[in-house]
Every structure is written in structure tokens, then in C-alpha cells.
Amino acid sequence: MDKLIHTGDKATVTNDGATIIQLLDIVHPAAKALADVAEAQDNEVGDGTTSVMILSGEFLKEAKSFIEDGMHSRTIIKGFREATRIAVQKIRDVEYKVTNHQSPEFRELLVKCAKTSLNSKLVASYKEFFAEIVVDAVMKLDADLEKNMIGIKHVQGGSVLNSFLVDGVAFKKTFSYAGFEQQPKKFENPKIVILNLELELKSEKENAEIRIENPEDYQSIVDAEWDIIYGKLENIAKTGAKVVLSKLPIGDLATQYFADRNMFCAGRVAQEDILRVAKATGGQVLTTVSEIAETSLGTVGYFEELQIGAERYNIFKDCPNSKTATIVLRGGAEQYIEEAERSLNDAIMVVRRAIKHASVVAGGGAIEMELSRIIREYSRTISGKHQLVVNSYARALEIIPKTLAENAGFDAVEILNKLRQKHAAASNEGRWFGVDVNKGSIFDTFEQNIWEPSLVKVNAISAACEAACLVLSVDETVKAAKSEQEVTQAEMALRGRGRGRRFRK
Template sequence: MSFGGQTPTIIVLKEGTDQSQGRGQIVSNINACLAVQATIRSTLGPYGGDLLLVDANGKQTITNDGATVMRLLDIVHPAARILTDIARSQDAEVGDGTTSVVVIAGEILKEVKEYVEQGVSSQVIMKGLRRACTMAVNKVKEIAVNPTEKDKKKTLQKLAATAMSSKLIHRNSDFFTKMVVDAVLSLDQQDLNEKLIGIKKITGGALQDSLFVDGVAFKKTFSYAGFEQQPKSFKNPKIVCLNVELELKSEKDNAEVRIDQVSEYQAIVDAEWQIIFDKMEALHKTGAKVVLSKLPIGDLATQYFADRDIFCAGRVSSDDMERVVQATGASIQSTCSDIQSEHLGTCERFEERQIGGERFNFFEGCPEAKTCTLVLRGGAEQFIAEVERSLHDAIMIVKRAIKNQTIVAGGGACEMEISKYLHSFADKNVPHKQQAIIKAFAKALEVIPRQLCDNAGFDATDMLNRLRVEHRNGNIWAGIDFVHETVANNYERFVWEPALVKINAIQAATEAACLILGVDETIKNQESEQPQAPRRGLPPGAAQRALRGRGRGMARR
């Protein structure tokens, strides 16, 4: 059919859909990522600042942990959210370097932005970046060293101290590094499940009042009448762990029973009491002195145990119960009958102690101790929460270092060495377009030492020139010395990081950059994101119902 020589307009997408594509879309995505990088880069390094983030509910968070910042920023730009994903993956895989990975990814995009604007194919750029990434990772593996220290514990403490150097607790790093290393070494060395390290936060006191408990400690659970009559201290007690409710229930809530005589109702009540008494009697006969349950232990059972000098705690959280099982050798029982001696756990000391404004139950001297507890003290809730995040990073670093023992020097030394290597390789061995891309990747890695200098108030240009000279002269561990504001051998100064941190950061940053460069079209359905405003005069809540119901009404019509 002819339309007078004109091609008819074919509408495929819904009216109002925003469709952006081409080179301008790639540049727009890069700019969004650079905006995120600009927000987070000031938190990098020992002298990085903290961010104060306030959510919609007014909750405040003060932190310089990259993964936490990226999670709380609530980024809506679809391309920039990729940076949130790489920060989260770095936190899950390694635990540290979450700020570095976002900063490097942003800098790679910044360096290749001019090539995108000049019309270089994004596929050529991505191929060059992937090649540079492979070479960089191989170089890290080549220069990484296995420390010769006989004392493995000291090596782990130095790694933990480097991880804490940029955190709020770096002034107390000697105190906390020992705590962190002891905590990780107390775990099962085959599994190294960091979730078995319990962290409890109690407001008040000084940081040095924090405790390392070689066993389990948890806050006193909800208690009924009779609890205060129970003994609060035992030596070598037997411990039984239950998933059983020891509480009388009103049968009118649970079942419908039809009766003809009062005596029948009394028989039901007596049977219910007999059932719970049989359970408690069975527990008493096991010889256990500590009874723990995930489910409630009511006032009848609490008083019963108090009369027989038994301690009980109900509504114990699953995490705490799991750690008690790991430490004491007990096994969780779902019935009170047929509990054998091998099902019971034990520990050298059990006691309830006051810490600050809270009472805590302590299980210490456990035979199976494959778990531990860190009790953190501090002045404010936000402060203790940041200490917890700092310790998490250090714990993850120590955990990874036990399995991957190779290390590199920090303070920008590793990045500068890789940058020098890539520059010289590109000059000699890459004659075509990819030479510029590999050199851009090499330049992007220099953002780490440059940003460390900027955050510390040093002259970044002067420092980088001195670092380049040192690395050209063969000093591969030359990095920034923050104490003396100069360049020094950071390996000899024990500024150590696991090689895995650098490898993971470079790989994740490169993948994120390639993913963003590969997106040249964004289709956004505006109507689904911005529903029409409801009419005025509707009662409260009716607006939401109107919006929810509108789609269904249209479908029916």
C-alpha cells in the first residue's frame, strides 16, 4: 500500500516511554558514575573523612565504609547502581577495599570517556580494558610475596592493622588487632565461618572496655517471675538446648472442645498441666543445670527450675543458640523425652554478669570452642556501629589471609607498580588502538595514591612524581608514608594488604566499567515510575487505593 512516498510511523513502545541511545547515552552513564565516585572518594585512606547519612526516617549513620555508604546512598540511576553491586560483591568476597573498587571503576570510566566522545567503538575500549585487567592481575600475582615471619599471628595482626588504618578505631588498632586475630583463629580453620563470631554492642564505657570472650555471651532474655531466684553462676554445668515451648496455653485459643460436664473440662486442664510437668521432670532428670530454648519458657517452668537450682532462658535467638551449640557440644532437642547424656553440652564456667546497663549470660572455657564473642563498648550508638563495621572488614581480611597467604604493600605502592608496568608494556608491545586504552587503564590506577594524598592534605602532584621516579628505579614497594609525609618502602613499614584485595578490586572495577560501556540504549517507562497525582478531596488512604485499583479496572475493561 502506498502512502504518497512517505514511510508510515510505527509506534512500538507505549507513549511516554523515554528512549535514549547512542554515544550520548554512554557518556551520560559515565557522568552518573563519576558523580557517585565524587561522593565516596573523600573517604579513602587513613585520613579520609566520614560521611553522615540520614535516611527518610531520620536515622543517622556516620561511616567511611564503602559498602555501607553505597548501600545507604539509595542511588536511582540504573547505570550508577552497578557501582553499588561491585561494592557489595567486594565486601562479601574480601571484606575490605570497597571504597577503592568504586574509585577505580569511576576513574577507568573517566579516562576512557574522551575516547567514547571521539567515536572509538565501545567494543574496542572494552577489549583493551579486559586485556589490561588480565595483565594487571598477573602482575599482582607476580610481585606478591609470602611473608617469611615464623609467627603467623604477627603477620595476621599487621594485615588487620592495615585494614583498620583508615577506620575510626585506628588509634586503638593495637588493642583491636589482637582481638580480631584471636577471634578468627578461634573458629574452625577448615570452615572459617565468620558468622560464628558474635558481636554485641553495649553503649557506655571506653573502647578499651571491650571484651573478647572465648565462648558465648548473649544478653539476658525476657524473663518471668521466679527468674531472680535461679542461681546465676555454675562451674562445669551440663547444658541442654531446646526448641520446645515450656508454657501453659489457654486451650480456648488453640482448639475447640465440646464438653457436657465441668469434670471433663477439669480433666483437660489436668492433662495439660501433667504434660508440661512431665516435660520439666524429664529435663530435671537429665542433670542439666542450664536450660536454653529458642521458644518461650513461661512463669510456671521458670519457678519450677528455680526451686531445683536450675537456670533457664527462653526466646534465645537462633544465632546465639547456634553459637552455644558450637561451643559447648550440645545438640538442639525438639522433645524433652529421651534426652541422652551425649545430647548435653558443658563449659567450665557459666555466669550472668552486669556490663554497663545490660546483664549478659557468659559461657566460658568451652571444650568445643569454635566460636567467640566480641563485646564492644563505646560512647554513642553510631560510634559503636562504626566500630563493628571496622572490625568486620578486619575479620574478613584476616580470614582471607589465612587461606591466601600472599601479600602486597599498601599506600598506593601496588597500584603505582602495576601502572608503571602497563605503561612500559603498552609503549613496546601494543602498536594499535588498544595502546591508548591500556595506557588510560594504567593512568586510572594512579587515582589511589593521588586520592590518598588529597585526603591527607599532601601535595599530590609532587608525591606522584616522586613515586614514579622510585618505581622506575626498581623500588616496587614505594608508597606514601603518612607519618613523615614522604615516600617510603611500605613493605618494610608493614603496611600490608592481602594480594586478593587488589586482584578482586581490579577485576570487579574492570567488569563494572565494561558493563557500563556496553550499555548504549536505555528504555525507561515513565508512566510506571511516575503515576498520575490523585484527585484532591479524597480521604486519607483513598489515593493509594485509587492508584492501586486503576490498573485492575483498566484490565477488566
């Protein structure tokens, strides 16, 4: 379920585990350790942040009863780690792999993984629509699959189904000076100059001092400044480029100069957008305009400035080097668009991981139930305290299907009993049965295309175990003195005791 987190003037609606944790002001050191695990899961895999938090908490809940009964924490840690080893090994054994990355089957696998990731999100109703967009965007990237090469832009207004994918780069119209209205807003196959250079007259610094002999010399100093900037502008115009982009400001003089020559310019373009334009067009970011080589220029099939909602956007399409994409998100409320972006971020990360490690398992709590059965069976082959610990680990894994059933509004006990019965069948045909959140029953989640990259599950289970073991390994908390004043007070107390005085709290 979604949480509404209110921080200052901003309200955030999300069910993304890592986002919730980041927005909370966590002070407790043990809770902070669990929070770090959720962030690590987000950075490493992108999805499964809620799962890792739920599993960590459930492992500790199971361990609590053992601690209260006097069992040593090292025994519990050893049992948990042994159970995790078996769980990871079993995932590797049962995962479904796709070897041919060019086949239609592989694209279908990616779409299914994206849909499963979006299933629990606010945009779940539009999962088919967004899954296709996410897969198309990730497939545009080069072999490195650099996530920064996918831009996500927010435009309020319209339906969420008005969102679209730009095969290239799109960014919001930057601040413009006088003369901008006269510039053309559409080009086919233009050359592009990408700069990290200021194109405006520099004002003298406050402490600058210029000494002149004759009053006429003052004009030559002013003219020198104009000659410098006009020299730069002429060098840019000579290249034949029709679009000029700069990370730094492009002033009114340069804007009018380019308008007179039917050129388009945009200054103060964000660093990430500049880099994505350079990647897409094959251009280079230049810090000087003297002797610009032809190879330093970028090219694009089509450039246009478009009205999207209430905003103007510069769009670069049909790029020859198209290794980047931009998703333009529409929606009524800014909170909704922000949550949609977080949802797409998870889906993008999942698809990236699925491309790199093309192996999947069934979602919907199916893999957790299967692991729970296997670990429970293993616990019967060992004796002593470890049997109890390993059995409790198996019980803790059932929290995922239980939470899914509760969040869907169904009887979790009944659904878990059905799942246990199905997974325990000798024929092994119930291996991929999980929670059916639509009908309040169980079904084969693998056949129903609820797939998750096995890496997400391996990472979530391993990280949750490590977090629980970290907390269990601590037997005492020592609070260090926070300030010199506290240290001084402690010293005075010790001296007082030396004189035979009694100090009471």
C-alpha cells in the same frame, strides 16, 4: 574520609564503601551497576569496597575522553581487559607467601593485615588493640572459618578500650519471668540443654470446643495440661543439666520450677546465639524432651551472668569445643559502636581471606603504583589505539595513592611525582614504596608492615574493570512502559497518526 548519611530518624557515620552504597537510594541504572560491584566486593572479600568504587569511576573517567573523540567502546573494553590481565598476573608474581600456618610469622602476617584494614577506619587510633582481638577471634574458628560463628555485641558506655573478646559465647540477658531472681547466676562445668521448644502453659484457641458430661471432668482437662508441662520439666531436670536455653519462651511456671532446683534458664534466645552455643558446647538443639540422650547435652567450663555497662550478659567461657568467639564492643555513642563493628567486619573478612590464601602485597598505594609503571611500560610495546587505552588504565590506577594523599591533607601531585620516580628506579628497590600519611612523604610500606591480602587487590581491580566495561558496552538506553495506562496512551497515539492526525509533545 567519613560520610554522614541521614535516613529518616537514623544517622550513620561511615567510610565503608559498601555501607554507603546500601544506604543510598540509587535510581540511575549505570550507578546501580557500580553499586552492585561494591556489594559483591564486600561479600567476596569484605574489604576494598571504597577502592573498587574509586577505580570504577576513574576507569570510566579515562574512557570518557576517548568516547568523546569518537573511539569505539569495544576498543576501550579490549584495552582495559588486556591491562587487567597483566595487572592480575603481576600481583601473582610479586605477592609474598607464607606456607607454614602454625608459625609465629603467620600470626604476625594476619595481625599486620588486620591493622592495614583498620588504618582507614574510625578506630584507626586503636588498630593494635583491635587487630589482636580480630586475629584471636578468627583463629578460634574451625577449618570452614564461618563468619557467623563470631558474634559482635554492642554495649554503650565506657571507653572503646573496654571492649573485650569472650572465648566462647556471650549474649544479652533475655526477657525473664517471675522466679528468675532466685536462680543461680554462676556455674562451673555445668551441663547445658539447648531447646527449640516452648515451656509454658498453652491457652486454648478461641474456637476450641470441649464437651463434658460432668462438671468434675473439667478439672481433669485442666490437670492434663499441667501434667504435660510438668512431665517436660521433670525430663529436663533428670538429665542433671544446670543451664536450660530455648529459642522459644520459657514461662513463669518453668522459671520457678528451675529456680527451686538451682537451675538457670533463658528463653527467647536469638537463633544465631543458640547455634553458636550449640557449636561451642558440643550440644544439640532439641525439639523434644522425651528421653534426652547424654550425648545431646552440651558442656562448658564456666557460665556466669555478668553486668556489662547497663546490661546483663550471659557468658559461656572455656568451651571444650571452642569453635566460636564473641567480641563485646564498648563506646560512648551508638553510631561510633556501629562504625567500629563495620570496621571489625572488614578486618575479620581480611584475616579470613589471608588464612585461606596466605599471600600478601604492600598497601598504601604501593602495589597500584607498581602496576601503573608495569602497564605503562607494556603500553610502549604496542601500537595503535590500544596503546592510548592501556596507558590511560595505568594512569587511572594512580587514583588510589592520590586519594590517600588528599585524604591525609597533603599535596597529591608532589607525592605522586616522588612515587613515580622511586618506582621507575632501575634497581627495583622502590617497588614497595607507598604514601606515608603521617609525614606527608613516601616510604617502604612493606617494611612498615602495611600489608593487604593479594586477593583483595585482585578482586578490586578485576571487579572495577568489569563494572567499567559493563557501562561502556551499553550504547543506548531504552525505557520500557511502566503501566497499562502508558501502553494505552501509546496505542491511542498510534491510531491517531493512522487517521492523519498530528500529535505534538
